[in-house]
Amino acid sequence: MNKLADIRNEYNKGFLLRGELHPCPFQQFDKWMKEAIKAECNEPTAFTLATVDSSQMPNCRIVLLKEVCDDGFVFFTNYDSCKGNELATSEKAAINFFWPELERQVRIRGTIEKVSEQKSDDYFQSRPRESQLGAWASDQSTKVNNSDDLHQQYTRLKNEYEDKIIPRPQHWGGFIVKPVSIEFWQGRSSRMHDRYQYSLNQSEWIIEQLAP
Incomplete structure (x- = not known):
């Protein structure tokens, strides 16, 4: 078995030039997302969501993006889950998309809010x-005695809502x-990666290149 330190890949699938960047980061993200879908990247909408708990201990997990709008990036979850409680408390989060097939990643930091009840x-x-x-049956992040309890709860709800509209919890x-x-971030050979950061200054996005 090879040592982990000996595992390395050379990045040579593309490059990112300042002149090619869209002035709006949402438009740039949309372009990259469409290219990730076209390239048949595995789970192109999946991203790592990072939060912190009350003791400032970080947590991260994979979540699926469901919408990009003019204000930000939308996903859905159980508000009473571990991540739901941490998001409600800190009102801040970081998310990271990684498309290894294109040797690209997008890192996003920002504030967080609940979407409207109508959108949910x-x-x-x-x-x-x-x-x-499943959203009704699972008290996400809570401890369970065994899987049978979860499946029984699911079956009970399935029978209860048979031929009925299921309301949102x-x-x-x-x-x-x-x-x-x-x-x-676009991977480049010799680890000389292309990195460009958009920073929000009031209502204007400032673009700066970062050293790899």
Whole structure:
């Protein structure tokens, strides 16, 4: 078995030039997301969500992006979960997209808010019924005695809502990350990666190149 320190790849699939950047980071993100989808990257909408708890201990997990709007990046979760409570307390988060097939990542830091109840309702109703039932059946992040209890709860709810519209639980809904900085990273050979950071200055985005 090779030593972990001996595992390395050479990045040579692209480059990112200052003159090619869109002045708006959301438009630049949209361009890269479309290219990730076209390249059939595995789970292109998946990102790492980083939060901190009350003792400032960081937490991270993978979440799926569901919308990009003029204000930020939207995802949905259980508000009573570990991440939901941490987001509500700190009102700040960092997210990171990584598309290894394109040797690209996007790092985003910002403030966080709940989306409107209407937006949460609309998205919940667009989900498969199995996912809707799962949002009711699972008290996310809480301890369980065994898997059978979860499956019994799911089955009970499935029978209860048979042939009925499943309402959105009040403990489930969307968050929006409103960025204050967005960095676009393109892997390059010899570790001389291209890095450009958009920083929000009042209502204007300032672009700066960062050393790799």
